[in-house]
Amino acid sequence: MKAAIVYESLYGNTRAIADAIAQGLEGVAEPHVMSVEEAGQTQPTATDLLVVGGPTHIHGMSRKPMWELAVKDALEHPEKGLVPDAASGGPGLRAWFDFLDKATGKAAAFDTRLKGNKLVTGHASKGIAKRLKQHGLELIVEPASFLVDEANQLLPGELDRAREWGKTLGAALSPAP
Numbered sequence: 346m347k348a349a350i351v352y353e354s355l356y357g358n359t360r361a362i363a364d365a366i367a368q369g370l371e372g373v374a375e376p377h378v379m380s381v382e383e384a385g386q387t388q389p390t391a392t393d394l395l396v397v398g399g400p401t402h403i404h405g406m407s408r409k410p411m412w413e414l415a416v417k418d419a420l421e422h423p424e425k426g427l428v429p430d431a432a433s434g435g436p437g438l439r440a441w442f443d444f445l446d447k448a449t450g451k452a453a454a455f456d457t458r459l460k461g462n463k464l465v466t467g468h469a470s471k472g473i474a475k476r477l478k479q480h481g482l483e484l485i486v487e488p489a490s491f492l493v494d495e496a497n498q499l500l501p502g503e504l505d506r507a508r509e510w511g512k513t514l515g516a517a518l519s520p521a522p
């Protein structure tokens with residue numbers, strides 16, 4: 346089985362989580378991690394599982410103008426230790442979903458966001474999950490959030506949690522007889 350993991354990432358947290366999810370899927374599926382920019386060259390729905398994740402910005406999925414300001418801020422203030430990810434110049438998930446064809450198949454959504462009650466922080470995976478369903482895909486697990494601190498650094502243990510979530514996805518993809 347094949348799995349495509351498409352991520353949007355400004356500072357690299359969501360990319361790191363996407364890589365860890367792929368590690369968890371290995372053995373059950375052949376995972377292919379790609380930035381939303383790379384995914385824009387193809388229609389990656391021709392897989393057994395499409396996993397899509399992005400950062401939470403202003404309580405939901407990122408928007409290009411805010412994204413550009415945040416990249417500018419990171420470049421102008423290196424003391425914050427935030428390095429724009431290689432994928433940070435990409436089109437963003439909102440534009441990508443507009444480009445994506447209708448599809449059938451299995452899918453899952455995740456995000457990275459601040460630690461705290463998601464009613465307060467918001468969570469991008471809600472919008473991602475909604476768009477996956479609108480495209481005709483079936484969500485096989487509940488959307489998941491992976492958490493960062495106030496300095497936008499992943500909390501200890503979140504990569505392990507992402508690997509476990511990848512295993513959960515693998516189990517949902519090929520349930521035991």
Ligand SMILES: Cc1cc2nc3c(=O)[nH]c(=O)nc-3n(C[C@H](O)[C@H](O)[C@H](O)COP(=O)(O)O)c2cc1C
Pocket residue numbers: 353354355356357358359360399400401402403404405411412415457458459460466467493497498
């Ligand atoms: C412009 C901006 C807005 C943000 N807004 C929120 C928010 O509303 N809720 C939240 O939980 N986290 C928010 N965050 C934190 C990010 O979701 C978090 O740092 C995320 O891990 C970044 O992912 P990335 O490293 O893949 O870009 C925001 C970050 C930025 C840069």
